[in-house]
Amino acid sequence: MPSLSYASPTTINEAVSLLAGASGQAKLLSGGTDLLVQLRSGRVKPDLIVDTKKIPGIMGIREDGGGFVIGAATPGAVIEANAALKRAYPGVVEAMDLIGSTQIQGRATLAGNLCNASPAADSVPAMIAVGAVAVIVGSKGKRELPVEAVVVGPGRTSLAKDEFILEIRLPKPAPRSGDAYLRFIPRTEMDIAVVGCGIWVTLDASGVCTAAKVSLGAVAPTPLVVIGAADALIGHKLDDATLARLDAAAQAVCKPITDKRGTIEYRTKVAGVLARRTAAIAFQRAQGIAPKKAH
Amino acid sequence: MSKHHVTTTINGEPVEFLCEPQETVLDVLRNTLNLTGSKEGCASGDCGACSIICDGKLMCSCLMLGVEAEGHSLVTIEGIAQGEDLHPLQRQFLEHAALQCGFCTPGLIVASKALLDENPNPTEEEARYWLAGNLCRCTGYDKVIRAVMDAAAEMRGEAVRAA
Numbered sequence A: 001m002p003s004l005s006y007a008s009p010t011t012i013n014e015a016v017s018l019l020a021g022a023s024g025q026a027k028l029l030s031g032g033t034d035l036l037v038q039l040r041s042g043r044v045k046p047d048l049i050v051d052t053k054k055i056p057g058i059m060g061i062r063e064d065g066g067g068f069v070i071g072a073a074t075p076g077a078v079i080e081a082n083a084a085l086k087r088a089y090p091g092v093v094e095a096m097d098l099i100g101s102t103q104i105q106g107r108a109t110l111a112g113n114l115c116n117a118s119p120a121a122d123s124v125p126a127m128i129a130v131g132a133v134a135v136i137v138g139s140k141g142k143r144e145l146p147v148e149a150v151v152v153g154p155g156r157t158s159l160a161k162d163e164f165i166l167e168i169r170l171p172k173p174a175p176r177s178g179d180a181y182l183r184f185i186p187r188t189e190m191d192i193a194v195v196g197c198g199i200w201v202t203l204d205a206s207g208v209c210t211a212a213k214v215s216l217g218a219v220a221p222t223p224l225v226v227i228g229a230a231d232a233l234i235g236h237k238l239d240d241a242t243l244a245r246l247d248a249a250a251q252a253v254c255k256p257i258t259d260k261r262g263t264i265e266y267r268t269k270v271a272g273v274l275a276r277r278t279a280a281i282a283f284q285r286a287q288g289i290a291p292k293k294a295h
Numbered sequence B: 001m002s003k004h005h006v007t008t009t010i011n012g013e014p015v016e017f018l019c020e021p022q023e024t025v026l027d028v029l030r031n032t033l034n035l036t037g038s039k040e041g042c043a044s045g046d047c048g049a050c051s052i053i054c055d056g057k058l059m060c061s062c063l064m065l066g067v068e069a070e071g072h073s074l075v076t077i078e079g080i081a082q083g084e085d086l087h088p089l090q091r092q093f094l095e096h097a098a099l100q101c102g103f104c105t106p107g108l109i110v111a112s113k114a115l116l117d118e119n120p121n122p123t124e125e126e127a128r129y130w131l132a133g134n135l136c137r138c139t140g141y142d143k144v145i146r147a148v149m150d151a152a153a154e155m156r157g158e159a160v161r162a163a
Helices: A012-021 A035-041 A076-080 A085-090 A090-097 A108-118 A123-129 A227-233 A240-252 A264-286 B025-032 B087-093 B105-118 B124-134 B142-153
Strands: A006-007 A028-029 A046-051 A061-064 A067-073 A131-137 A141-146 A151-153 A164-170 A177-184 A195-203 A209-217 B004-010 B011-020 B050-052 B059-061 B073-075
Touching: A012 A028, A012 A046, A012 A131, A012 A164, A035 A108, A061 A123, A067 A085, A067 A240, A076 B004, A085 A090, A090 A123, A090 A177, A090 A195, A108 A123, A108 A164, A123 A177, A123 A209, A177 A264, A177 B105, A195 A264, A209 A227, A209 A264, A227 A240, A240 A264, B011 B025, B050 B105, B059 B105, B087 B105, B087 B142, B105 B124, B105 B142, B124 B142
Parallel strands: A006 A046, A028 A046, B004 B073
Antiparallel strands: A061 A067, A067 A164, A131 A141, A131 A164, A177 A195, A195 A209, B004 B011, B050 B059, B050 B073
């Protein structure tokens, strides 16, 4: 068996050099809740593990110009405990909180959920909906990428070998805006999404939607941005006709698979229903109404 | 193979050990340090039998590398009782017969300890959600939850109803 090395660099440059100079496969370690399972099963056989957690600033949340910067190795338990972030982006925080058990929340991260690149990743549609940006570092310096451009296929990202995510940035929340994420599973906890839906909206003073972004998870090889669904909301109040158009637009983009969690037909139908429910919560939040506990 | 030298704190005591990069904290606890209270159930973070508290946060020791323990403070099931005195959670688990085969019990007690450290007065629903990552195939969970709720009441200094 080839030997595995472990490194815990204390600067970005050192981490990038390690990744760039690795002769075989190098894997990044933050929370490890996916990586250690893959190591154990033999699905990945890296020669080098680069633990990012000693890089300054990679753990923790800070406010910046009214928006939020979430260090890539910040665990879910810390995100859930941040009252300001929860007030601004309850959908993103709830999506993160849905991932796994309390034990998993002690370690799992937004950036890890993103880079694991599962079609059913819970936090990803929620981040996409609010316009989250991944700040990526590598040999060529720093670049920013909208979250939806990170995942390119199941288990695959657009990051180069020597790149990793340093932080996730959430923009300053617009006035009268709100976000929500709902996941459908056949039980109440500890399962993988049949469908996940993230919606962000901005309303005018009369409750008419002026801007929206809708993202669906687990219905295609990657989380989807559903432009047709956002178009169904923009210019309208959330009445029955709007909900019907939203439902149809959500169903129209689904290209799911049939597996033990649901058939193609079931997932497609649920995507429409979930989009209706998620939009209702996002609209309420944009109007300053606290919805009933979403989960 | 190059072993890593790790300096950490376990149950309040300074501990040093050597480990291979791929060894988990659970491997180190059980095989190197002879702390065999933490159990390996699934080795994939699903069952909670290996639960530990690291710097105040509950986690699965099967999903943490031994080398990552460097500089951190861990609490395992062996650190829950004070000498010969059982923790109220341990006493209430016995009182309620909240275990049968006992394999999940160390993880459930560590996870419950983390809950009560953070929230001394949980609702039953909060306790059930908190413990959703600890699987027990014997008890059906009801006795576990009653034990946790009574231990919480006892620790708050409230009278505990008879089991």
